[in-house]
Amino acid sequence: MSSFSIWTIGCQMNVADSRRLAESLERYGLEAADGPHAADVVVLYSCVVRQQAEHRVHGQLRALQTMKAARPHMKVVVAGCVSDIPDWQRRYPFVDLIAEPGQDLTVRDRLIDLLDLSERYRFQPEQAIRLPGISEGVTIHQGCNRACTYCIVPSTRGGERSRPPAVIVDEIRRLVERGTKEVVLLSQIVERYGRDLRPRVLLSELLRQLDEIDGLERIRFLTSYPGDFGRDLVDAIADLPKVCEDVNLPIQAGDDDVLRRMRRGYVVDHYRELIGRLRQRMPEIGLSTDVIVGFPGETEAEFQHTLDMLDEFRFDVVHVAMYSPRPGTVAATQMSDDVPREEKRRRLHAVEDLQKRIATCINSRYLGRIVDVLVEGTAKGRWYGRTRTNKLVHFASAAPVAGQVLDVQITSTEPWYLSATPCT
Ligand code: SF4
Incomplete structure (x- = not known):
């Protein structure tokens, strides 16, 4: 058991959880494989929030079934959003583990047991691992206790549960030490963060703690729920220098x-x-x-x-x-x-x-204005980054500027992005 592959679909939370799992497996000495066909363990982060996404998940599971028939030692794990676990277990008996709602935050531990990793490998917390992105999602809370009539999330993700602030601060400090400049705090209903903890913690209080982290430039959070969006949170966004003026409010x-x-x-x-x-x-x-x-x-x-x-x-x-x-x-x-x-x-x-x-x-209205962007990387030969208000900006620069906060002047605008030149 020496290589792994993770297939992820759906929301930023699945992406963030995949990243955390990949880091853990690498710390156990496993290597990322070229794809599921070459991996000893495949983890599929599923999404069933919309019909279309669920169809793709089932297609991927059928492909994995064929692969496993040819390579029976391969382990297959399903995490993320799953609708009807007994039904999935019946349909896909070759799957070794389906993480139930409420267990997705501990999928790493369950995987380690399944693969018997602690027996075979030594966990090396400081082992050099892949570099994180300039902007990284961090799951702070999962599940939802509400019951919007169209939404499958309460049954796929289970009841609300929060990660303790100290664990979140620690994860973000480690990301920042390795190059991350911005974090996006993730939850299905982010304003409910901390209400299940004892003592209770408010999202605005967590934001104040994160605002103190040296080297972290920006903080965003999603997804918001209008019914729980309190005045303390409005104040936190307005007052805390690192919290971006950017709200996703369905x-x-x-x-x-x-x-x-x-x-x-x-x-x-x-x-x-x-x-x-x-x-x-x-x-x-x-x-x-x-x-x-x-x-x-x-x-x-x-x-x-x-x-x-x-x-x-x-x-x-x-x-x-x-x-x-x-x-x-x-x-x-x-x-x-x-x-x-x-x-x-x-x-x-x-x-x-x-x-x-x-x-x-x-x-x-942005035409000609100077805005500061956090540069995240390159695409099609141009740099891209985002303003604090989450406007995507493209620009050309010969200098390596990834991770920098740069002043740029907007030279043209489109409905979905802006173009700019760096200010000298
Ligand atoms: S608040 Fe959001 S996650 Fe919760 S049930 Fe409603 S739509 Fe689903």
Whole structure:
């Protein structure tokens, strides 16, 4: 047992957890293989939040089944989001371990037991391992105790649980020592961080601790839930120098009846007040949101309210998805998926078209301005980085500038990114 491969799909949390697992396995002396076909152990970080992602996971599992038939010593582990574990165990008996909800934070330990690593290898905490990225996600909390009617997360990720602040601080210090400049704190419902800990800790208190870490330049967090976004958090973003003015705040719909059917637990007016408060303290704050179109029973008038809301709130970014029923959810079992697929698609395009116009207008105001970007790397021969408000900026530079915070002047704008030249 000497090499591993990790296949990851889905959210940033899966990406962050994959990175942590890869580091642990390398510290046990395992090497990253070229791909699953060459690995002794394959870990698949699954996502079933949307139908499309789940289809890809099942496709990958079928491919792994064929590989394992040819190489029976290979171990296969499934972690991340899994919907119905007994069903998956029946369908994929060749899988050696499926991490249940609540065990995903300890998947490393379970893997170490499964592979008997502690018997064969010595854990070397300081062993040189892969360098982390300039910006890294760090899981601080998992699960969700809410029950939005469309959402499968409470059953795939289990109840809410937080990692202790000291563990998070330690992980981030280690990342910073090895080159990370920005961390994105990850959770399905990030404002709930610390409420299960004793003594209780607030997200704003964790942010204050992280703000003290030398060498760390920027802190972001996601995903937010409007019902729990308190004034202390607004103050923390506004007051703490390293916390970026950047909030991802899913609203999901602009109509109170749809929100009620989704059991989101707030109305549009509450959301309006919250972003009013954020913009009052930080007029330039970057705001993104998530929207679902074609939710069961969504009428044309209700959908129009969502368009009106987007026009009024003017987000920097809107992530829009067509509703798809997820097994076991209230919406799937008790509501009729009655908006035809073509109509869902039309609504999706209507949101995309509107958002393109809004983003074009918002970004055009950056033309000629000087902004500071944290440079993350290169793509297609140009450097890229992000502003504090999460605007993606491309620019050319002959100097190696990865990891630096640079002043650049915006020379052209597009709805989804900005181009710039470095200031001298
Ligand atoms: S708050 Fe978010 S994660 Fe929790 S049930 Fe609702 S949509 Fe799902």
